[in-house]
Amino acid sequence: MALRVDLTFDCVRAKVLAEFWKLALGYEDEPPPAPFATREEWVASFGDLEDDGGDGAWLRDPSGVGPRLVFLEVPEPKVAKNRLHIDVRVGRSAGQWAVISAKVAQLVSAGGRVVATFEGHHVVMADPEGNEFCVAA
Incomplete structure (x- = not known):
């Protein structure tokens, strides 16, 4: 099993x-x-x-x-950075940066915040409690 x-x-x-x-x-x-x-x-x-x-x-x-x-x-x-984080994968496509950007905008409107943007590749975000995660293709 x-x-x-x-x-x-x-x-x-x-x-x-x-x-x-x-x-x-x-x-x-x-x-x-x-x-x-x-x-x-x-x-x-x-x-x-x-x-x-x-x-x-x-x-x-x-x-x-x-x-x-x-x-x-x-x-x-929470008092320190997590040693584990989630990567939100939106899928590879011709317009993948637009898909990443749309997901980031959706999550910001839900209480997330952008920590760092690596144009064309991924965005580091934080959820409403400050846990960092990435949005990428």
């Missing part, structure tokens, strides 16, 4: 980041595991988790190819 990789992000605002990354990657909310009707019901099944007062969000690639993304709220803010 092949193993599956999930990417889990500790963050301050799980729902905000989940909405941003759904837009960035075309992901969708992952339903709770059976037999639970909601994520809240599933979380409650773990009992009283004193250290875990935060929210969470679980996303999946609708095609089933990409990794699951999990966003878990933690009380402490």
